[in-house]
Each structure stands twice: as structure tokens, then as C-alpha cells.
Amino acid sequence: MAISRRKFLGCLTAALGTTTGVGALAHAASNKDFKGYPDSFGVLHDSTKCIGCRKCEEACNTVNELGKPEKPFDDLTVLDERRRTDEAEYTVVNKFNGVFAKTQCNHCQEPACASACFVKAFKKDKTGAVIYDESLCVGCRYCMVACPFNVPAYTYNDPLTPKVTKCTLCHPRIIEGKLPGCVEICPKEALIFGKRSDLVKLAWTRITEKSDRYIQHVYGEHEMGGTSWLYIAGVPFDQIGMREDLGTTSAPELTSGALASVPIVVGLWPVLLTGVYAIAKRKDKIAKEEQETAVQDAIDTATEEMNKQLAQLKDKMTKEQQTAVANEVKKALEEAAKKAEEEAKASEEGDADPADAASGEEEDK
Amino acid sequence: MENNSNQPYNWFTPFNILTAVVLGVGLVLTIARFGWGIGAVTNLDNNNPWGLWIGFDLLCGVALAAGGFTTSAACYIFGLKRFHSAVRPAILTAFLGYALVVFALHYDVGRPWKLPYPIFVSQGTSSLLFEVGLCVFLYLTVLFIEWTPAAFEWLGFKNLRRIVVKLTLLLTIFGVILSTLHQSSLGALFMIAPSKLHPLWYSGYLHVYFFISAIFAGLSMVVFEGSLAHKWLHHKMDDTHLSEADGVVLGFGKAASFIMMGYLGIKVIGLAVDNNWHYLGTGWGAWYLVEIIGFVLLPAILYSVGAREKKLKLIRIAAAWTVLGIVLNRFNISMIAFNYHLPAADRYFPSIPEIGVTIFIVFVGITVYRFITAKMPILYEHPEYKEEH
Numbered sequence: 001m002a003i004s005r006r007k008f009l010g011c012l013t014a015a016l017g018t019t020t021g022v023g024a025l026a027h028a029a030s031n032k033d034f035k036g037y038p039d040s041f042g043v044l045h046d047s048t049k050c051i052g053c054r055k056c057e058e059a060c061n062t063v064n065e066l067g068k069p070e071k072p073f074d075d076l077t078v079l080d081e082r083r084r085t086d087e088a089e090y091t092v093v094n095k096f097n098g099v100f101a102k103t104q105c106n107h108c109q110e111p112a113c114a115s116a117c118f119v120k121a122f123k124k125d126k127t128g129a130v131i132y133d134e135s136l137c138v139g140c141r142y143c144m145v146a147c148p149f150n151v152p153a154y155t156y157n158d159p160l161t162p163k164v165t166k167c168t169l170c171h172p173r174i175i176e177g178k179l180p181g182c183v184e185i186c187p188k189e190a191l192i193f194g195k196r197s198d199l200v201k202l203a204w205t206r207i208t209e210k211s212d213r214y215i216q217h218v219y220g221e222h223e224m225g226g227t228s229w230l231y232i233a234g235v236p237f238d239q240i241g242m243r244e245d246l247g248t249t250s251a252p253e254l255t256s257g258a259l260a261s262v263p264i265v266v267g268l269w270p271v272l273l274t275g276v277y278a279i280a281k282r283k284d285k286i287a288k289e290e291q292e293t294a295v296q297d298a299i300d301t302a303t304e305e306m307n308k309q310l311a312q313l314k315d316k317m318t319k320e321q322q323t324a325v326a327n328e329v330k331k332a333l334e335e336a337a338k339k340a341e342e343e344a345k346a347s348e349e350g351d352a353d354p355a356d357a358a359s360g361e362e363e364d365k
Numbered sequence: 366m367e368n369n370s371n372q373p374y375n376w377f378t379p380f381n382i383l384t385a386v387v388l389g390v391g392l393v394l395t396i397a398r399f400g401w402g403i404g405a406v407t408n409l410d411n412n413n414p415w416g417l418w419i420g421f422d423l424l425c426g427v428a429l430a431a432g433g434f435t436t437s438a439a440c441y442i443f444g445l446k447r448f449h450s451a452v453r454p455a456i457l458t459a460f461l462g463y464a465l466v467v468f469a470l471h472y473d474v475g476r477p478w479k480l481p482y483p484i485f486v487s488q489g490t491s492s493l494l495f496e497v498g499l500c501v502f503l504y505l506t507v508l509f510i511e512w513t514p515a516a517f518e519w520l521g522f523k524n525l526r527r528i529v530v531k532l533t534l535l536l537t538i539f540g541v542i543l544s545t546l547h548q549s550s551l552g553a554l555f556m557i558a559p560s561k562l563h564p565l566w567y568s569g570y571l572h573v574y575f576f577i578s579a580i581f582a583g584l585s586m587v588v589f590e591g592s593l594a595h596k597w598l599h600h601k602m603d604d605t606h607l608s609e610a611d612g613v614v615l616g617f618g619k620a621a622s623f624i625m626m627g628y629l630g631i632k633v634i635g636l637a638v639d640n641n642w643h644y645l646g647t648g649w650g651a652w653y654l655v656e657i658i659g660f661v662l663l664p665a666i667l668y669s670v671g672a673r674e675k676k677l678k679l680i681r682i683a684a685a686w687t688v689l690g691i692v693l694n695r696f697n698i699s700m701i702a703f704n705y706h707l708p709a710a711d712r713y714f715p716s717i718p719e720i721g722v723t724i725f726i727v728f729v730g731i732t733v734y735r736f737i738t739a740k741m742p743i744l745y746e747h748p749e750y751k752e753e754h
């Protein structure tokens with residue numbers, strides 16, 4: 001088949017193109033270098049500036065229409081309690097030895113909840129927000145098991161439409177070009193909204209410029225693969241209720257190994273199991289054949305033995321028969337001779353008695 | 366088999382009365398659960414989203430129903446035909462076990478009418494729970510098909526029965542694959558939360574541990590259930606079942622002991638890989654050793670002694686002991702060592718109604734099992750199909 005130079009070059013280009021394409025895909029599929037959506041937003045919380053006024057809690061309540069709180073937001077005694085986020089409060093501020101820490105969804109770069117959800121009810125949006133879709137949620141609460149920050153809550157007392165509740169990063173407001181409720185209201189600028197990449201730089205600038213005021217750690221920069229919320233503080237984070245032992249491995253990576261073994265099992269188990277079955281079956285077959293051979297051998301040997309005995313018997317019988325015949329013949333001849341002798345004797349003696357001769361014949365039989 | 370039919374059946378046995386009471390209470394709790402929500406009957410909270418209904422009904426239910434795939438694999442794949450009479454009861458227990466797991470999930474999840482969502486509406490393929498859900502759904506179907514010959518024999522559908530029986534090997538292989546996957550994935554569920562599960566129980570091998578322990582859990586459950594059935598349903602068993610039963614107990618006891626020793630081996634490897642030895646000296650370490658030595662090593666030794674001396678009673682005790690050990694292990698991972706870092710006030714303990722629902726579900730299972738073994742050829746072979754294997 002002839003092929004023109006132009007065609008050949010065309011094919012070569014196509015082949016190279018495909019190869020490059022596959023290479024690009026392979027690179028994109030590896031999550032080793034995952035940095036999150038570019039230009040996604042986040043919030044930096046500077047704990048050193050927080051005065052524990054609970055204004056952020058109030059704004060959150062208003063924006064998310066969470067209803068009247070148990071205690072009014074100007075009641076600051078609740079700061080001494082240990083509170084967590086729940087269906088009534090998407091954000092809470094706790095006080096630890098005079099230092100305040102704000103808790104809400106950290107909007108992970110690679111969210112544990114989204115990775116854990118078996119109906120994709122959680123989605124990491126390009127704005128940086130982790131959004132929850134109530135209409136898909138079955139209510140298994142695996143997201144709450146998975147979340148390393150213990151943020152998602154559940155409306156356990158709702159019998160018909162229970163749902164997971166958590167901070168939305170005010171995603172609807174961000175789309176409208178507004179700030180998240182808590183950031184907007186904060187009177188001390190302890191909360192700063194911006195591009196995450198800029199916030200990381202800002203955090204480190206503050207830490208570097210006032211190194212005596214800050215701990216050398218931007219919480220959320222690397223924790224669990226990084227979060228959209230970032231924190232800087234003047235005391236170690238584990239003293240203000242934030243775990244420092246979470247590590248930097250993202251949640252999806254923690255389970256990727258176990259998930260990856262699934263297709264391997266699907267691929268290999270049929271081979272292994274059918275193999276085991278075939279071996280077991282073959283063993284049975286061989287055992288059966290061996291048994292049959294053994295039985296056949298036994299039958300053969302027995303038959304041979306029997307035939308031999310039979311032949312011997314036959315031989316013996318034939319011999320005996322021959323002997324018997326010979327004897328009979330001999331006997332008959334002897335008797336005939338005797339008779340002839342007697343007849344001769346009788347004729348010599350004159351008239352013989354016929355009855356005597358007849359009875360003598362009968363006895364011979 | 367119908368030796369009771371000529372005398373009127375006595376409904377008022379102590380066990381039947383107990384069953385009626387439990388089912389009645391369960392019905393009330395069911396109304397409370399679906400009328401007033403999960404919060405009305407459970408002690409679950411935002412820190413402890415999974416409790417007894419996941420720890421026992423799901424994790425233990427699935428592990429203890431592993432007898433179905435282990436027994437059918439032993440008989441049909443490994444060719445150990447002498448276990449044939451154990452296959453049907455094991456398949457039935459497995460089928461009921463999985464059906465009850467799904468039934469129990471309706472109580473635990475918030476909107477049970479959406480349980481088909483992960484399979485038919487929105488597939489969260491990155492989730493191990495999706496893996497579990499898909500496999501449990503498929504395996505329940507497989508178990509149902511594997512169980513149908515008994516029903517067909519009872520109903521006299523010969524042609525349908527013949528078709529299903531021809532599929533035996535295929536169904537068995539499919540069942541082993543699905544079981545491998547979801548048994549292990551149940552353990553892997555917790556791999557996403559290394560910060561919440563105590564390091565002695567958290568491991569990168571969690572999925573392997575769950576799979577291997579499910580095998581000896583299933584074997585033990587077959588022996589355990591068999592000894593209960595012999596006590597109460599002896600009259601339902603035919604000569605084949607009775608003559609093979611001792612061999613099943615001995616064989617399964619030997620296998621369980623062997624696998625448990627292997628399990629101990631990989632547990633030690635896990636300790637070494639994560640270098641968790643120093644935790645053994647703590648209170649959690651003592652509790653861990655109770656589980657590993659008290660509820661794996663000791664019953665494994667009892668199993669091996671029983672198998673060597675051919676003492677069926679020892680094997681039966683070891684089986685019950687091992688079943689308890691599996692329950693302890695699953696409780697440790699899902700509840701006791703989970704959230705170990707939380708202050709005591711935030712820890713979980715099941716409420717009385719929660720425990721009530723779990724007992725109710727167990728009794729539903731026992732009642733259905735009794736009905737099916739009374740009506741269908743499970744513990745005996747149907748006289749018309751005796752010559753077929």
C-alpha cells in the first residue's frame with residue numbers, strides 16, 4: 001500500500017498529538033500538586049484583633065435567617081461556655097484564657113465532607129465555598145464523621161426534612177459581589193476577606209513584621225491539604241481549641257488507597273476464584289479417575305485370577321472326564337469280554353436261562 | 366418434617382410471648398422515630414453522628430452475615446462438598462442479615478426514602494460509603510437469587526429453580542467479589558478520620574482488617590447459629606444435615622482458628638508499621654489488648670484445641686466468643702475508640718430507645734428465620750431434588 005509523504009507526516013502529527021494529550025491528562029489526574037481553584041476566595045482571622053463581641057454571630061444569624069437565639073447576642077457570658085457549630089449557629093466564638101477563637105466551616109481546598117458524600121451533596125465551588133445541596137442528601141451523616149474540624153451539624157429533631165447545616169461562606173452574597181456577613185460586620189477588622197493566595201501572603205507578612213506578637217504558623221495553610229479560612233494567633237492553636245495534629249494530608253488522599261484497591265479486586269478475584277475452582281474440580285476429576293483405574297485394576301486382576309482358576313478347573317474336569325470315559329470304556333470292554341466268556345460258557349453247557357441274562361444286563365446299567 | 370401438624374401449634378411459648386412484646390415495643394419506637402425524628406429516640410449529636418445503629422446494626426450485621434459468602438465459597442469454589450448442607454442455612458442467614466442491615470438503615474438515615482439516590486440519582490464515586498452502598502445493594506440481590514431455589518422448591522416452580530441452580534458458580538464468585546469489596550470498605554470508611562479514631566485502631570490496613578475479620582466472623586456465626594438451630598430446630602433437620610453437621614463444626618473451627626492467627630499476625634504488623642507500641646502501655650492500650658488477646662487470641666486457641674481434640678463443645682464456645690469479639694472490635698472502631706479525644710461529657714452512649722430498636726431488628730430477623738426454616742427446605746433437602754448434586 002502506497003503512502004504519500006504528506007499523509008505520513010499527517011499521521012505522525014496526529015499520533016504525537018494524541019500522545020501529548022494523554023500525557024496532559026495523566027498529569028491532570030495526579031492530585032499531588034493540587035492547589036485548589038486559582039483565585040478562589042478565603043477569609044483570614046486574626047485572633048489577636050478579636051474582642052469577642054459576637055457581632056459576627058449576630059450577622060451570621062441574620063444572613064442565614066436562623067431565628068431568635070436562646071440568649072441575645074449582647075450576652076457575652078456564653079463566651080465562657082465551650083460551644084460548637086450547630087443548626088442554630090453556623091459560627092461560634094469561644095474564649096480561651098482571654099483569647100478568642102472563631103469557629104465555622106473552614107471550606108477545605110479538598111473537603112473531607114465532599115470526598116465522603118455518597119450522593120455528591122457537597123461541592124467545592126470555584127469561589128472557594130463548600131456548598132451543600134439539601135435536595136440530594138440522604139442524611140447518612142458520613143460528612144460529620146469525616147470532617148476533621150467537627151463543623152457540619154444535623155437537624156436531628158426534624159422528622160421529615162432533616163438536613164446538614166453549616167457555614168456557606170455566604171456564597172450567595174459573594175456572587176452578588178458582597179462580603180460574607182461576619183466579615184462585613186466585624187468592627188475590629190479581625191476578619192479579612194480576599195483571594196486565598198493573597199491572604200496567605202498577608203498572614204505571613206503580619207507574622208514576620210510582628211514576630212513577637214504572633215506564633216509562627218498560619219493555621220489552614222497546609223492543615224488537611226489547606227483550607228480557605230486561615231488563622232493567625234498569639235498563642236499556640238491547640239490552646240484555643242484548634243487541633244494541631246491533623247496533618248497535611250488531604251481527606252481524599254487518606255482513602256484513595258482503599259478505593260484504588262476496588263477495581264483491582266474486581267479484576268483479579270474472578271481469575272483467582274475461577275482458578276481455585278478449576279484446581280478443585282481437576283483434583284476431584286483426577287481422584288475420580290484414579291479411583292476408577294484402581295477399581296478397574298482390581299476387577300481385571302480378579303477376572304484374570306478367576307479365568308485362571310476356571311481354566312484349571314476346566315482342565316481338571318476334562319481330565320477327569322477323560323479318565324471317566326476311559327474307565328467306562330475299559331469297564332464296558334471288560335464286561336463285554338466277561339459276557340462273551342459267560343455266553344461261550346453257557347453255550348458250552350447247553351441251554352441257558354434267558355431271564356438270568358436279562359437281569360444281569362439291567363444291573364450293569 | 367411435618368411432625369407437629371397433627372397437634373395444634375402452641376403459640377404461647379415463653380419465646381413467642383417475648384417476641385410479641387419486643388415487636389410491639391419496636392413498633393412504638395418506630396412511630397416515635399418517624400413521627401418525631403432521630404433526635405427524639407437517640408443520643409446522637411453533632412459530635413457523634415454515628416451510634417449503635419451504625420456500630421451494631423450495620424457494622425456487626427454485615428460482618429456476621431459473612432457466613433454466606435464463606436460457606437458458599439468453601440462448598441462451590443474450593444470444592445469442599447462435605448459442607449453442602451451448611452450452605453443453605455448460611456445463605457439464608459446472610460440474606461436476612463443484609464436485608465435487616467438495609468431495614469435498620471431506614472431508621473438511621475435522615476431521609477430513608479432517598480436511599481436509592483447514591484445508586485440511581487447522584488453517584489458520589491469518591492466516597493467509600495458509595496462503594497459500600499453499591500456492593501450491599503448488588504450483594505443483597507445476589508443473596509436473594511441464591512436463596513430463591515429454597516422458595517421455588519417450596520412453591521414447586523421446577524423450571525425456575527433449575528435455571529437458578531445452573532447459575533450457582535457464577536453467583537458464588539460474584540458474591541465473593543462483592544463481599545471482599547464491601548466488607549473491607551466498611552473498615553475503610555474510618556480511614557478518612559485519622560484525627561478521631563484512636564491510633565491503636567486506626568490503620569492504613571483498616572480495610573484489610575475488616576475483610577479478614579469478616580471471614581472468621583462469618584465462619585463463627587455459621588457454627589454459632591448452627592448450635593442454636595440444633596437446640597431449637599432439631600426436628601427440621603434431615604439425616605444428611607445431621608450427619609454432616611459435626612464435620613462442618615470441626616472444619617469451620619479449624620479454618621477460623623487458622624485465619625484468626627493470620628489476623629493477629631497482620632495486626633502486629635500494623636502496630637509495627639505505625640510504630641504504635643508505646644500506646645500499649647496506656648489505658649487505651651490495655652483495652653486494645655483485651656480485644657486482641659481476650660477476644661481473638663484466646664478464642665483462636667480454644668478453636669484449635671477443639672479441632673485437634675475433636676471436642677465440638679469447645680468449638681461452639683469459641684464460636685460464640687469470637688462473635689462477641691467481632692462485636693467488640695466494631696464497637697471499638699465506631700464508638701468506643703472513636704472521638705476518643707473528646708471530653709467525657711461529649712462522648713456517646715446509646716439511649717434506651719436506640720437499644721430497643723436494635724433488639725427489635727434482631728427479633729424481626731429471628732422471627733423471619735423461624736418462619737422460613739419452618740416452611741422451606743433449608744435444614745433438610747426437598748425429597749424431589751435430593752439426587753441432584
